[in-house]
Structures are given as structure tokens and as C-alpha cells.
Amino acid sequence: MKQLTVSVTEEKYAFLVELLNSLDFISIDEFPAIPEEHKKLVRERRATATPDSLKNWDEVKHKFKIQ
Numbered sequence: 001m002k003q004l005t006v007s008v009t010e011e012k013y014a015f016l017v018e019l020l021n022s023l024d025f026i027s028i029d030e031f032p033a034i035p036e037e038h039k040k041l042v043r044e045r046r047a048t049a050t051p052d053s054l055k056n057w058d059e060v061k062h063k064f065k066i067q
Helices: 009-023 037-050 057-065
Strands: none
Touching: none
């Protein structure tokens, strides 16, 4: 199966979704928008990060339960 990302204007969005839904071989997965406060938090963290504050992924990944 192939995946495709499409950008469309707000005015054409409903039309495109209706059109794609009429095709029986396409499924549409809509992803919620990332809240602006989350984006702001990530931007702030990136702006204030220093090499000393960064952790090596190989050293910390065992702390996460990855499925």
C-alpha cells in the first residue's frame, strides 16, 4: 500500500474529502492539528537547548516503553 499526503485549500477541502470517500479503494486518515501551545513549547525548548542538555538516544531509550 502507498500513502499520499495532499495539501488543499480550506475552500476545496470538503469537496476533495467527499470525492475521495466516493472511491472504494481509498481510506482517509485525518490527523488532528497540533495545538499552537505545543508548537510554542517545542520552539522554546529548541531555542534554549545546549549540547550539554542533550541526551544520547542509545543511553535513554531503555527508559521508554516502545510498542
